[in-house]
Amino acid sequence: MPLTFVLAPDSFKESMSAAQASQAMQRGIQNVIPDAHIIHVPMADGGEGTVDALISSLKGQSIACDVTGPLSEQRIQTYWGLVDTGQTAVIEMAKANGIHLLKPSQRNPMLTSTYGTGEMIKQALDLGVKKIIIGLGGSVTNDAGAGMAQALGVRFLNHAGELIQVRGGNLDQVKSMDLSELDPRLADTEIIIASDVNNPLCGPHGASIIFGPQKGATPEMVKQLDQNLGHFADVVAQQIGCDYRHVAGAGAAGGLGFGLMAFTAASIRSGVELMIEQVQLNEKIAQADHVFTGEGKIDFQTKFGKTPFGVAQVAKHFNKPVIAFAGLVGEGIEDLFESGFSQIVGINPPDCPLEEALNNAEMNLEKAVVEIVKNLLTE
Structure with a gap:
C-alpha cells in the first residue's frame, strides 16, 4: 500500500x-x-488566503467584483468565493479593505472604511446565498464596521440630523442611526465571522490600541480612535438594545467583528476551527x-x-x-x-x-x- x-x-x-x-x-x-x-x-485561519483555500478545497468558483477600497475615492478589482453549489459565499474583508491595498504613506485609520466589504456582502445576497463566511484578517480600517453597515443600507446621522459618510475618524459625530433601509435579506442569511484574534472592541486590548499603530495611527490618533469606537458602541447599544463591544473578536479588523454582530446578527468563530470543519x-x-x-x-x-x-x-x-x-x-x-x-x-x-x-x-x-x-x- x-x-x-x-x-x-x-x-x-x-x-x-x-x-x-x-x-x-x-x-x-x-x-x-x-x-x-x-x-x-x-x-487558512480567517486571514489572508481564506477565500482561495476554501475555493480550492471545496472546488468552488471565484466571483469577480469592483468595490470601494479602503479610501472612499478608490475602486478595487477583486473577488470573493462561491462554494457549496452556490449556497455559501466566502468573503475576505482584506480583499476590499486590506492593508496591502494602501502604500505605507497612505495608511490612516481615521480615513479608511469597510464600505467595500459591505458591497461584497450585498453582491452575495444578490446571488441568493443562504450563508456567508467572512474572514477578518489583514484590515487597514478602524471604523467598527460602520462603513460596511452603510453599504448595506444603514444611515448614520449627526446632531443636526444630517447624513454622514462614516469612517474611523468621525464615528464620534454619529448621534443616531436609521435602520429602516438595512437590507432585509440579512435576516434570512446565516453570517459567520472567521477570526484569528479575540480582542474586544475598545480599551487596552481593543482594536485601536493593539492594531491601530500598524495601520498608520499615531499615538494621538489611537486615543481618538478608541474614544470614537466607545462612543459609536454606545449609540449602537442604545438603538439596538444589545451591546457587543466586550465579545471576544469584536475588535477584529478594526471593529468589523462588532459591526457584523450588531448589524447582521453574525456569529463569530475561530477561523481555523471553521476551516477545519468546512474542508x-x-x-x-x-x-x-x-x-x-x-x-x-x-x-x-x-x-x-x-x-x-x-x-x-x-x-x-x-x-x-x-x-x-x-x-x-x-x-x-x-x-x-x-x-x-x-x-x-x-x-x-x-x-x-x-x-x-x-x-x-x-x-x-x-x-x-x-x-x-x-x-x-x-x-
Whole structure:
C-alpha cells in the first residue's frame, strides 16, 4: 500500500499561497515516493488566503467584483468565493479593505472604511446565498464596521440630523442611526465571522490600541480612535438594545467583528476551527500516514489559533505524526511538541537573505520535504 500524505499548509506570506505550498510539498514527496497517495487540503485561519483555500478545497468558483477600497475615492478589482453549489459565499474583508491595498504613506485609520466589504456582502445576497463566511484578517480600517453597515443600507446621522459618510475618524459625530433601509435579506442569511484574534472592541486590548499603530495611527490618533469606537458602541447599544463591544473578536479588523454582530446578527468563530470543519479535515487526516502543514513563520504565537496548531490538534486526536514547515522558525516552539507536532522544519538555508527566501520559497519547501521524506523512509 502506498503511503498517504495529507498536505494542509496555510499560505507562506508574500511568497506562496496555501495551494502553491501544497503543490510544492507534493513534488517533494513524489520525488522520493512516486506512488504516494496525496490529499491536498489548502488551509487558512480567517486571514489572508481564506477565500482561495476554501475555493480550492471545496472546488468552488471565484466571483469577480469592483468595490470601494479602503479610501472612499478608490475602486478595487477583486473577488470573493462561491462554494457549496452556490449556497455559501466566502468573503475576505482584506480583499476590499486590506492593508496591502494602501502604500505605507497612505495608511490612516481615521480615513479608511469597510464600505467595500459591505458591497461584497450585498453582491452575495444578490446571488441568493443562504450563508456567508467572512474572514477578518489583514484590515487597514478602524471604523467598527460602520462603513460596511452603510453599504448595506444603514444611515448614520449627526446632531443636526444630517447624513454622514462614516469612517474611523468621525464615528464620534454619529448621534443616531436609521435602520429602516438595512437590507432585509440579512435576516434570512446565516453570517459567520472567521477570526484569528479575540480582542474586544475598545480599551487596552481593543482594536485601536493593539492594531491601530500598524495601520498608520499615531499615538494621538489611537486615543481618538478608541474614544470614537466607545462612543459609536454606545449609540449602537442604545438603538439596538444589545451591546457587543466586550465579545471576544469584536475588535477584529478594526471593529468589523462588532459591526457584523450588531448589524447582521453574525456569529463569530475561530477561523481555523471553521476551516477545519468546512474542508472536513478530520475525515481526511483519519486516512493519513503522515500530515504536513506549515506557514511563513512558526513561533510561540502559533498556538494561539494559527493554522498549523489547528491541524496538529486534529492529527493528535487521530494519533498521526505531524511535520510543520516554516520560512522562519522563531522563539518559544518547545510547547508545540507537546501539542502534537512531531517536527518543525525551517525551509531556508542558513543566513538566507529575506528577498532570496521569498523568491525561492517553493523550491526551498520542495527540497526540505525531500529530505524529510527520505528520513521517514529510513526510520
